[in-house]
Amino acid sequence: MFAVIKTGGKQYKVAANDEITVMLLQGEAGAKITFDEVLALFDGEAHHVGAPLVSGASVTAEIVEQARGPKVYAFKKRRRKNSKRKRGHKQDLTIVKILDIFGAGKSPEGQSEA
DSSP, X not given: OEEEEEETTEEEEEETTOEEEEEOOSSXXXXXXXXXXXXXXXXXXXXXXXXXXXXXXXEEEEEEEEEEEEEEEEEEEETTTTEEEEEXXXXXXXXXXXEEEEOSSBOTTSOBOO
């Protein structure tokens, strides 16, 4: 079973026990978070594609660590003008581990939806 979620303006294909790197999310390492913006849900022969979201579906994850990405340089040069600029930054990232995918008859409490 896998799902397509949206966070930080990007889409990610996730399955249980996957570790993904997303844009900065608030929380400490070990905290549980829930992604409610599920765009698609695939479970073997059944699949649900949202318009735009799958209703009642969610993905739970655990924050593994707060990290920073590699240094990225933005270099601008204007030719023949003796003008150049070099700026750099490191992006704040969050590494999360997907615990479970809920939807299509399952709810986060482990109860069957009626």
